Amino acid sequence: MLQLYATPLRSRLLLGTARYPSPAVLTEAVRASRAEVVTVALRRESSGERAGQGFWSIIRELGVRVLPNTAGCHSVKEAVTTAHMAREVFGTPWIKLEVIGEDDTLQPDVFGLTEAARVLCAEGFEVFPYTTEDLVVAERLLAAGCRVLMPWGAPIGSGRGLNNLFGLRALRAHFPDVPLIIDAGIGVPSHAAHALELGFDAVLINTAVAQARDPAQMAAAFAQAVEAGWAARLAGPIEPRDLAAPSTPVIGTAFRG
């Protein structure tokens, strides 16, 4: 069973809660995904609209665990302050740490990320850093106290899948015992299945479900893909090869010799 900071989870699919056409569709999609963890954020609350209050009651009714993020933070200071605020509101030490370094690709600022991770881990946070597939950065994040890593598959919302297979395979091989969650860039269920087949422990999906024509149906499709990918991983996939290998035995073939 997947364990994230000593929390056992049956589902290897984590779901984002943003960009759904309506709160009702969000609720349907979360249920269809069978996800036990959903990501949430903090935003400015208007005392007139009170949009956050309605959203929070929907999430509480779903009975899922929340993973608050620091999305939109561009500095260590912003991310650390946001983490403190999230811990108070959501009542969890979990924090999906994002420090954005570049606006077109939403690539993490890995220097700020490692510094913010060091500060937050020392304060008792259980940090889920949104990072790249860079091995040295991963090493620094683990040294800072992170026990889970969230490498990107491709830029957030791009739907491009696993952009750097070589780098992601290397990361998996280098840290065989660290839970690795592919976060960002997954577009279709086959991308998610591939991630699990490669040995990644889980995937976090948002846009691919929320912006699908039928988010609940897509959430169910992702749930099946993640289960299939993990089952395939456990079953031991064959290695690709360049030349054909006949699957039907050659010995005893008729009309030869």
Added chain:
Amino acid sequence: MKILVNGAWRETSATELSPVLEELGYGDSVVTTAVNGEFVAVGVRPRTRLAEGDRVEVLAPMQGG
């Protein structure tokens, strides 16, 4: 005095953060606060004095990826 709340100027007669939040209509809301970029925990709000021009952030749970 005038303070900046979530990026908009607001006039308030109170001086501590808790009554300011009440006055602005956040009384029973699930919110978390920061003043001038520093987190202010819920227990510290009653004794957090605000000054003219302070920047107050009032944040609540929201959809996120």
